[in-house]
Amino acid sequence: GKSGYDHYMLKEIHEQPVSLRQCISGRVDELDGRITVEELDDLGAPETVQFVACGTSYHAALYGAQLLRAAGIPANAYYAHEYATAPAPVSGDDLVVGVTQSGETADTLSALREAGGRGAETLALTNVVGSTAARESDHVVYIRAGPEIGVAATKTFSSQLVGLNLLTARLADRGVERRRDLVDELRGVPSDVQAVLDESNAAAVVEEFVDADAFFFLGRGLDYPVALEGALKFKEITYEHAEGFAAGELKHGPLALVTANTPIFAVITGDGEAARKTLGNVKEVEARDAPVVVVTDGAAEAGQYADHVLKIPRTDERLTPLLANVQLQLVAYHMAARLDRAIDKPRNLAKSVTVE
Numbered sequence: 001g002k003s004g005y006d007h008y009m010l011k012e013i014h015e016q017p018v019s020l021r022q023c024i025s026g027r028v029d030e031l032d033g034r035i036t037v038e039e040l041d042d043l044g045a046p047e048t049v050q051f052v053a054c055g056t057s058y059h060a061a062l063y064g065a066q067l068l069r070a071a072g073i074p075a076n077a078y079y080a081h082e083y084a085t086a087p088a089p090v091s092g093d094d095l096v097v098g099v100t101q102s103g104e105t106a107d108t109l110s111a112l113r114e115a116g117g118r119g120a121e122t123l124a125l126t127n128v129v130g131s132t133a134a135r136e137s138d139h140v141v142y143i144r145a146g147p148e149i150g151v152a153a154t155k156t157f158s159s160q161l162v163g164l165n166l167l168t169a170r171l172a173d174r175g176v177e178r179r180r181d182l183v184d185e186l187r188g189v190p191s192d193v194q195a196v197l198d199e200s201n202a203a204a205v206v207e208e209f210v211d212a213d214a215f216f217f218l219g220r221g222l223d224y225p226v227a228l229e230g231a232l233k234f235k236e237i238t239y240e241h242a243e244g245f246a247a248g249e250l251k252h253g254p255l256a257l258v259t260a261n262t263p264i265f266a267v268i269t270g271d272g273e274a275a276r277k278t279l280g281n282v283k284e285v286e287a288r289d290a291p292v293v294v295v296t297d298g299a300a301e302a303g304q305y306a307d308h309v310l311k312i313p314r315t316d317e318r319l320t321p322l323l324a325n326v327q328l329q330l331v332a333y334h335m336a337a338r339l340d341r342a343i344d345k346p347r348n349l350a351k352s353v354t355v356e
């Protein structure tokens, strides 16, 4: 059942502290700072990694590819439907990772088969034990999020992001990983998510925008997949027009859409160059009178330029995007609830897309 929540989606959003704890259980060791993914004991050291995925899982894949590149491993993310017909060059030294909650998405299965047929090693990052992707791939890593009933993916996306950090740690060091910072911060993620859930003002913020024309989501670097995911979740369950943009592309077109009636949700985490630049984009949209909501850990003083702030705890910069996404899950949920939409079963959508 829904355990007292109005919708499965809200229940699953609130389950994240538990599902994330399950995901890291036995895999990150507080005492010696190790990250171990037992399922990957027999995985070698691939030269490159290609991700294939659809929808929300594709956004996780975009994030994963950035993590790996930052760790020095060439990696790219592809839409599974593109990969199946226009595959990237691949050999036996490469790893192709299907990111798929259900393990049954037809396009992702086709892409994995295509890659395997051309000699690549394949890995399924999935939630469903014994799913087709899990059975057909050379390797499998389970994200252990538990069953997800809501059509809109929430807790499984968060667990995918953690799973991609585990995979990156495993591949970057070829075995024992001694990066105590990431271990400590990973162990802190469940309580960081709990803090977001306890303190979020998302319900009050969306109330201001019930009559908006469209909703835009901006981010760069690791915050870019979060912007895309924030917009996807929002359009899926509110049926309002929502788009995610790379903040750096704003001036190259999307800025033409910005008006006083298009709220901008800017994801700005960390205090590096990316955060500073996205802050510059926030000033540009403000100059067009757009209402601005900043999702931030506060490091970049982003709040000063925003009409509203959705605050998240500070943690490792690889993990703040996960926390920012929880705020955007709540934004989508509360707007959909306010508009009385069919949150758990959005029109025209199915939980698992088993035809191409």
Ligand code: F6R
Residues within 6 Å of the ligand: 054, 055, 056, 057, 058, 099, 100, 101, 102, 103, 104, 105, 108, 151, 152, 153, 232, 233, 236, 351, 352, 353
């Ligand atoms: C969005 C959503 C879909 C799925 C996509 C892939 O909320 O749930 O976009 O992410 O259909 O599904 P899986 O991960 O099962 O391959």
